[in-house]
Amino acid sequence: MTQVLNLTDIQGNILKGYGRLSFPKARYIFFHISRAESGRLFINSLIPHLTTSIRWRPFGGSEDDIERPTTTLNLAFSYEGLKALELPFQSLRGFSDAFQMGMQARSAILGDDNSSSPQYWDPIWSGKPVHLWVSIYAQNVESLEKRYLWLIRQLDSKEGGIELLAGHRGDDGKTLPYQDASAVYRDGLPSSQEHFGYHDVISNPFFEGCELKPERLQGNGKRIYDKQGDRSWQALATGEFLLGHPDEAKEYPAAPTPRQLGFNGTYLVYRKLHQNVGSFKSYCEQMATQYPGNDVDLFMAKLMGRWPDGTPLTLASSTEAKQAVDIQMSRLLEQAQTSPDAAEELVRLRQNWRGFDYISEDDPYGFKCPVSSHTRRANPRASLEISDSIADSPSGLVNRHRIIRRGMPYGAPSHVPSDSGNQGIIFMALNACIERQFEYVQQQWLNYGDAFNQSNDKDVVAGNQDGKGKSVIPSDPQSGHPPFFATKVPRFVETRGGEYFFMPSITALRMIVRGLDLR
Ligand code: HEM
Numbered sequence: 001m002t003q004v005l006n007l008t009d010i011q012g013n014i015l016k017g018y019g020r021l022s023f024p025k026a027r028y029i030f031f032h033i034s035r036a037e038s039g040r041l042f043i044n045s046l047i048p049h050l051t052t053s054i055r056w057r058p059f060g061g062s063e064d065d066i067e068r069p070t071t072t073l074n075l076a077f078s079y080e081g082l083k084a085l086e087l088p089f090q091s092l093r094g095f096s097d098a099f100q101m102g103m104q105a106r107s108a109i110l111g112d113d114n115s116s117s118p119q120y121w122d123p124i125w126s127g128k129p130v131h132l133w134v135s136i137y138a139q140n141v142e143s144l145e146k147r148y149l150w151l152i153r154q155l156d157s158k159e160g161g162i163e164l165l166a167g168h169r170g171d172d173g174k175t176l177p178y179q180d181a182s183a184v185y186r187d188g189l190p191s192s193q194e195h196f197g198y199h200d201v202i203s204n205p206f207f208e209g210c211e212l213k214p215e216r217l218q219g220n221g222k223r224i225y226d227k228q229g230d231r232s233w234q235a236l237a238t239g240e241f242l243l244g245h246p247d248e249a250k251e252y253p254a255a256p257t258p259r260q261l262g263f264n265g266t267y268l269v270y271r272k273l274h275q276n277v278g279s280f281k282s283y284c285e286q287m288a289t290q291y292p293g294n295d296v297d298l299f300m301a302k303l304m305g306r307w308p309d310g311t312p313l314t315l316a317s318s319t320e321a322k323q324a325v326d327i328q329m330s331r332l333l334e335q336a337q338t339s340p341d342a343a344e345e346l347v348r349l350r351q352n353w354r355g356f357d358y359i360s361e362d363d364p365y366g367f368k369c370p371v372s373s374h375t376r377r378a379n380p381r382a383s384l385e386i387s388d389s390i391a392d393s394p395s396g397l398v399n400r401h402r403i404i405r406r407g408m409p410y411g412a413p414s415h416v417p418s419d420s421g422n423q424g425i426i427f428m429a430l431n432a433c434i435e436r437q438f439e440y441v442q443q444q445w446l447n448y449g450d451a452f453n454q455s456n457d458k459d460v461v462a463g464n465q466d467g468k469g470k471s472v473i474p475s476d477p478q479s480g481h482p483p484f485f486a487t488k489v490p491r492f493v494e495t496r497g498g499e500y501f502f503m504p505s506i507t508a509l510r511m512i513v514r515g516l517d518l519r
Helices: 036-049 079-084 097-101 104-110 141-153 277-288 296-304 319-335 340-354 374-378 435-446 506-514
Strands: 025-033 071-077 132-138 162-164 179-182 222-225 231-234 266-275 408-410 424-431 469-473 484-489 493-503
Touching: 025 036, 025 079, 025 141, 036 071, 036 079, 036 132, 036 162, 036 506, 071 079, 071 141, 079 097, 079 493, 097 104, 097 435, 097 493, 104 435, 132 141, 179 408, 277 296, 296 319, 296 374, 319 340, 374 435, 424 435, 424 493
Parallel strands: none
Antiparallel strands: 025 132, 025 162, 025 179, 071 132, 071 493, 222 231, 266 424, 266 493, 408 424, 469 484
16 A cells, blocks of 8 residues: 655655755754743744655646745754653653663764764763754755844744754864755765765665655665565655654554654754765775775775765676776767667666665675675665575565665865865764664674674774774685785774754644643
8 A cells, every 4th residue: 555644744854855966055053942931932933934845846746746945944852852842751751762862872882982982072062962953955055044044033032041052163173053064066066975985875765655756766665576586676664764654564663652742753863974084095095006906996886885976886896897887878878868779778777776686686795795885784785684585575674774864965075185174974864763773773784794794894984993993805706816805994984973863743843832732
């Protein structure tokens, strides 16, 4: 049965990303609520302006669709924030344990140790507790500034009961009253690159209720193999990402009472991840000289699972294969306008870009895409359940650990790659269960390798290693090359702040503003 969601009730950026090319500028603003009444008044003034999941005209096409706005507005609360708004204890205790504890208390689980420890985070995270997260995405800087000034004006007449929190480190070490983020610009235009130089935002879960577009389902849904061995993709259960709906176990995710408080809401994981671009580039250049082929892009691809331009290793796992795909792609792009055959081949090629899994691509041991690579660890795509019952649940385990990523880079790229620049990702993940989804991926798959027979090797790209660890890039025995050991892996990514938030539905926000009736 097709799931129909009330799009006007669900906050925006959940069912579909705002898109770095459409909204290349973003600002995250944080508040502390010292008087519940002021907090409620402030939120009440924002509710009519919040961006919902309703589709915008260029993407949709139905009468109900609306024009795409120049800016978006969304909000979410930390657990302390919900307490500051005086939600009844009976409701508060229904929220997830991780959310109640807050991100800093989960440091050991998240691997936020050494240079990633909370003591080194931006000053905002050690001052007054962060209660409220507000995001603005904008088509350009002017509309971003205008919306921000409007937001700050809403603080007037709240009699000091709500306070904007400063303390985000920006360029040149300055501290700012907000966290800015921006798409990385290439040749004056916004791109989907992140600071290490990879094309990002290609894969994200597709679940029931999302607008059905074949290219979004391929590779992003869940893998189904029927008894005859035929393969297809199906939408994941809504309850993996929105409270109040059945999840992949056909259960309702744990949620607070009353039911409407959680319904259509989700948990937002917000993390500021600094990228040591200088170390990453020089490590790849140096290791590539020892890796067969001496090709930096190939070595980078083996760490990520995708080439810097996004081509998956399952499609092209060697320098020669990549060159062949590049030639094929430019030929098809040229011919597709005039030749239906070329257009069809182009569609097939693009489907393979996303719509793969590691078993059907005949890569169980990672000879093409290393099991140690970032994308394969973060989403093993049906490759963990190799058993007789594969036909029943080829991705049953993986389906329970999917996260929606809504990250955005921050800091301008520097001409000379360096670790001391202000470059990173505002990593954001949405999920119905922080412990089972985000924290599991972070702890078990990125910072520990047991699930992939990698002992305690960590993810090279985002793991919390400290110059001692290694990562194994397997080789096809027929190639005659031994496996490659990438050794002495430094920590390329350091946490600079973060918190767990709850992003309620519009209905729940109205309930919070008016006060909950638990009778
Ligand atoms: C600065 C740190 C990070 C960088 C530079 C980074 C970069 C990337 C890139 C370039 C991709 C491939 C593009 C795509 O498939 O959409 C990707 C995919 C992904 N990343 Fe990360 N990432 C980072 C941190 C994380 C963290 C902390 C997590 C989870 C805890 C994570 C989870 C994922 C997932 C789930 C995918 C999609 C894999 C797939 O579906 O095939 N990433 N990342």
